[in-house]
Amino acid sequence: MGKTFNPKITAFLCKWCSYTGADLAGTSRLQYPTAIIPIKVMCSSRVDPVFLIRAFLKGADGVLIGGCHPGDCHYESGNYHTRRRFAILQSIFDSLNLEKDRLRLSWISASEGPKFARVCNEFTDKIQKMGPNPTRKNMFI
Amino acid sequence: MSKMLTTDHGADKSVVDLLRFLLDTEKVSGVLTLRKTNTSGSLDYGLLTRSQELDRAVPLMPVMPANAAQSLSLITPTQKPIAVVVKPCELRGFVERIKREQGSLDNVLTLSPTCGGVIPLDTYIKKSKDNLTKDYYKQVKAGEIPESIRPTCKACEYFVPMTADITVSVVGEQNLDSKCRFILNSDKAVSMTEGFGSVENGDLDAKILDDHLKKREKEKKALFESIKFKQDGLDGMIDVFGKCIGCHGCSRVCPICYCLLCDFESRNFDQNVSLFEKELEQKGALRLPPDTLFFHLGRMSHMSFSCVGCGQCTDVCPADIPVASVFKKIGENTAALFDYVPGKDVNEDIPVLVFKEEEFKELGE
Numbered sequence: 001m002g003k004t005f006n007p008k009i010t011a012f013l014c015k016w017c018s019y020t021g022a023d024l025a026g027t028s029r030l031q032y033p034t035a036i037i038p039i040k041v042m043c044s045s046r047v048d049p050v051f052l053i054r055a056f057l058k059g060a061d062g063v064l065i066g067g068c069h070p071g072d073c074h075y076e077s078g079n080y081h082t083r084r085r086f087a088i089l090q091s092i093f094d095s096l097n098l099e100k101d102r103l104r105l106s107w108i109s110a111s112e113g114p115k116f117a118r119v120c121n122e123f124t125d126k127i128q129k130m131g132p133n134p135t136r137k138n139m140f141i
Numbered sequence: 142m143s144k145m146l147t148t149d150h151g152a153d154k155s156v157v158d159l160l161r162f163l164l165d166t167e168k169v170s171g172v173l174t175l176r177k178t179n180t181s182g183s184l185d186y187g188l189l190t191r192s193q194e195l196d197r198a199v200p201l202m203p204v205m206p207a208n209a210a211q212s213l214s215l216i217t218p219t220q221k222p223i224a225v226v227v228k229p230c231e232l233r234g235f236v237e238r239i240k241r242e243q244g245s246l247d248n249v250l251t252l253s254p255t256c257g258g259v260i261p262l263d264t265y266i267k268k269s270k271d272n273l274t275k276d277y278y279k280q281v282k283a284g285e286i287p288e289s290i291r292p293t294c295k296a297c298e299y300f301v302p303m304t305a306d307i308t309v310s311v312v313g314e315q316n317l318d319s320k321c322r323f324i325l326n327s328d329k330a331v332s333m334t335e336g337f338g339s340v341e342n343g344d345l346d347a348k349i350l351d352d353h354l355k356k357r358e359k360e361k362k363a364l365f366e367s368i369k370f371k372q373d374g375l376d377g378m379i380d381v382f383g384k385c386i387g388c389h390g391c392s393r394v395c396p397i398c399y400c401l402l403c404d405f406e407s408r409n410f411d412q413n414v415s416l417f418e419k420e421l422e423q424k425g426a427l428r429l430p431p432d433t434l435f436f437h438l439g440r441m442s443h444m445s446f447s448c449v450g451c452g453q454c455t456d457v458c459p460a461d462i463p464v465a466s467v468f469k470k471i472g473e474n475t476a477a478l479f480d481y482v483p484g485k486d487v488n489e490d491i492p493v494l495v496f497k498e499e500e501f502k503e504l505g506e
Contacts, residue, residue, distance in 0.1 A: 067505070088475045092471055107506075
């Protein structure tokens with residue numbers, strides 16, 4: 001790693017909405033940062049909070065979950081469960097004074113390519129300002 | 142107004158008498174209670190079916206050799222009626238397990254005391270037992286918080302059982318050695334105890350319990366402040382959980398953690414040598430065994446909202462980590478998101494199984 005900080009952001013994207021939205025961003029030739037490392041999941045509710053914790057502790061500078069808008073879930077209610085679990089995880093991070101801003105949940109539909117690009121840009125900018133995740137370096141965990 | 146049953150014997154004897162009555166009249170076919178294993182004073186939970194076995198029973202002993210919620214899961218649903226004497230937090234733990242389809246309250250008559258707290262196993266094993274319980278009861282009778290009990294017990298606000306059929310009044314009972322009051326909270330309790338003694342209207346002494354609650358709340362505040370991590374964030378976490386040896390004892394004894402195929406016991410998170418090497422390249426050092434902090438954070442995300450704060454995890458921790466205090470604090474915050482009180486109502490779903498469309502609108506921009 002050179003002196004400049006290149007963030008790494010793990011993005012769990014739901015196959016039906018956010019991942020397709022990312023595809024649309026690509027085919028529309030919208031620019032978004034290379035920091036995003038997408039992982040395709042069948043539904044955002046497939047993402048156990050443990051996955052986020054794992055990514056966080058293994059040095060991801062940011063972790064993003066992308067799912068369908070509430071009410072639009074391909075499996076009817078998956079994203080509502082995701083939302084609850086995300087709230088629980090945020091509360092835990094909050095109570096422990098961990099950096100909960102490194103976690104983000106976004107609703108991006110299949111037709112929202114521009115929104116996907118915008119979310120990625122915003123989030124990367126924010127992480128860039130926060131600096132590298134302390135778990136990346138000197139942490140014995 | 143609830144129904145109340147009073148006896149002229151001490152609390153421990155009265156509960157044993159009641160259990161014996163239930164067995165002798167064949168209203169129940171077995172009772173689950175704490176009993177002395179042998180003369181050396183060790184304790185265990187026993188499911189007893191013969192009334193002479195009750196000679197060794199010490200149902201109200203303030204010790205928790207295992208969280209009975211786990212044992213209750215093993216023996217329910219039962220074909221024949223049984224009576225169980227458990228602490229309020231054990232009952233709450235069992236209710237949480239039932240919500241996870243790990244048992245049933247059908248055919249179970251639950252007795253639970255207003256709980257003065259539980260003496261840590263370590264203290265109980267090492268100290269002179271007579272003095273220990275003598276001091277304990279002296280303070281319980283006076284409505285004080287005993288010094289010898291678990292830190293999480295001192296800070297527990299739910300010492301009055303929430304769903305028990307019969308509540309045994311213990312906290313603040315001046316005449317605990319000569320009198321005992323049973324509060325019958327359900328029709329089942331009334332019909333089961335019919336013939337045991339005269340029943341009148343009556344209830345727990347609200348003022349005494351209120352005063353006691355205030356003391357516990359004060360202790361809780363102090364406990365939560367005391368576990369404020371010295372440093373913020375990760376460094377603080379490592380301060381507290383850095384000692385963890387990864388034995389997973391805390392999850393083994395937890396009344397909530399029931400998964401036989403626990404993620405953290407599986408090989409799901411094992412990584413191969415090349416991944417370790419990659420990590421070494423980045424960090425220059427690696428803690429072994431790995432993933433102890435990950436285990437605690439993961440467990441928090443899975444079950445903290447159901448934590449009943451029994452303190453069994455702290456008790457068994459070989460590295461002296463205040464697991465229960467941390468989980469109680471975290472759990473209160475996560476449960477508060479959903480106005481959830483673990484173990485309060487068996488018909489309420491656990492928060493991760495249900496949702497409301499109109500909640501957390503602010504999440505997911």
